[in-house]
Amino acid sequence: MTKLKLSGVSKAYGATLALRRGDLELDSGEVHVLIGANGSGKSTLCKIVAGSVRPDAGEVLLDGRAVTVSGPRAAQALGIGIFYQELSLADHRSVAENICLPDLPRQNGLFIDRTALRAEAERYIALFETVAGAALQADTIVGDLRADQRQLVEIMKALATEAPILIFDEPTSALDRAQVDRFFEILRDLKSKGRSIVFISHRMDEIFAIGDRVTVIRDGETVGTTTISETSPDAVIHMMVGEQETLATPQAAPPIHAPSTDIALKVEGLTGAGFHEVSFAVGRGEILGLGGLHGQGQSAILKALFGAVAPRSGEVKLAGERLRIDSPRSAIAQGLAYVSGDRGRDGVISGRPILENVTPIHALRNRLLLARPGRLAEKALPALKALNTKFAGLSHSIGSLSGGNQQKIVIARWLIDKPDILLLDDPTKGIDLSAKADLFALIRELAAEGLAIVLYSSEDAELLNNADRILVFNGGSVSRELSGAERTRYNLYQAAYEAA
């Protein structure tokens, strides 16, 4: 009884292949789990089914009939409802309006039927009555709700479509235990009524609690589907890891620096928005990797260390001395450097020449009042050269460069006056392979010169190949430390996916 079948579905954004070959078979009356590492294409697959992304190739069969899902409206007409991971709520509208937004009830053809709207919304609010908290009422403005309550509203909105096929893309990430349990009860009830449900979660225990079958996606390709009752968490992780179980390139396995001897940066019990009680130490010459799923606190910690977001409590010591960092300015003065993967927002000074983009940190650290282009160029050129940066001239706009070269400019900024600590926040996002190789070669070189480097990367291969030690983050704290031979894809996934 195949309700929905996808075969060979693919989608590329420019040069990036988001989904190479997605296959999925969804039966009536089942909860079908999709699992895969960061960026493996799960969300893209879901959005194709829900019509908000058009596939480049492949076939979608609904009840055995080939269909084109031309948009979210068409998907609703075909009986497909979806919970969006990034939510699709209107913040200034009420809970009731949001739940019924796709199809607001009308009277006399023109006006909204407020009574019907309320009644309809309250049916779905009542489903979560015991766990949602008192503030979640039909009239509450969605923007006033907590994160978990907003997520519940998005769930209600998906349920309110009453579609035979429901897709939930990470619906439980902000929910507490009781809310998840209630949600699962509702899912089981829907299942017993013959509805087909796609469920994405990164928590292994949830997957085994609710799923009937699981389909694993790796690097944009469907690897296989198995029945949950016949498999184990271990086997699923093995499917996710595939053949790449060990380090991809063993040459990268560098000498391990004992952090106890020459500690550059020590973090003790750091707590803030998105992370709690995190402690670690980085030695000089060491590259410490932060791993795990997206948004488990890795970026938040790096931002806090750089003074961009104030932590609530905890201590940071630089070479044994307690550090007071209240702004990026003071962090820079004390020898910290930070490179963000979001260079458009945090790195590039857009529309300005390359020279101006390379020298701001130098100007700040040396309190330069006057900028003499000739002098600055002398400083800038070696730094750019160290990175193999390709550019036509220092006076050209940074916008004329490719993404990879722009990021090199941003990194070169920190190389004129060497910092002690380099914080890298997913620095290779959207950069081509050769630029990546250049970057990591330089990072290794910097470490050899005695810099302490903290590297967060959303690409697991980068971490495994380049970090001396990896801290795996899960739910805002470190769940496991991997060093030496333990640094395998399998261990990384296992630590990342186990229940937080």
Add this chain to the structure above:
Amino acid sequence: MTTNASLTAHDSGLRRLLGRFPFLPALFILAVLLILNGIFEPNSLSFRSLTGLVRTYMALMLLAVAQTYVVYAADIDLSVGAIASLVNVTIIVLMQHMGGGGLSVLAALGVGVLVGLACGLVNGFVVAALRLQAIVATFATSIFFTGLALVILPVAGMPAPTVFWRTYGGSFFGIPFVFYAAATLAILLYLLARTRLATQLLAVGDGQQAAFQSGLPVTAIRIGGYALCGVFAALAAFCITGDTASGDPLVGAKMTLFSVAAVVLGGSALSGGFGTVAGSVIAALIIGLINSLVFFAGTPSHWQNFVQGLAILAALMVGVLVSRRGRA
């Protein structure tokens, strides 16, 4: 619910109040201005003067309402003034050609509404379907609409038929016509606030991507907002025509940015998703009262623009400060 609220009773009370009635700061400023007007010129609070105020600023109120529907969806329309000009000259010329009788006036008004609607649809098509930047695209269409108006009536001054401006300035059963118009407007706005389109416009303004993913026909909704805006700009043109009793192809141009100012002053967010038409109407009256206050306070004529600008800035500041406290 009550236990939570009592903890921060004062702040959350203000917050909730502002959330439901975002035009409260504007209402407060309006009251202050009325009092100030009364102090400088007690006569200004007489029934006659207030009638005059509403008669003169009815057009701006309607333009502010027109602008509000577009701003709901995070768009903007810099052509409302030009649409009003175009409708003004269209109905004047039509009424002149058809002889100026009662029926011809009604027919001309019907055509006027259609012209406004057509202009709105053009704007909507250009902005929502062709996806041009609203601010530039409607600036361009405003030049286009003004050009059309200049073709229809190259020189200002063709008079409106007597029956038309007599009606607009007259009274029925002892109540001035503009108050009937205001009451009709109030009912119309009440009904419009209950339509599906109003909620959908606000949802689009809150986040276009989210609205699209929710299955809303985003392009059609935005075009609907512009169409509504065009119709209200046409209604504003009727009031301008009634007030000035003549045709002028450039009459609306200077009112466009006043309509944007009124929307903001009325508590709506230019970023979309949040606001009320009532606030815009009140804010249009505020701008009117500021103008009359500047006059009654005896400001020398060459200082009037200066003072008027300062007063509008001050009013905007009060409004922003109050709403910010409420939202923090």
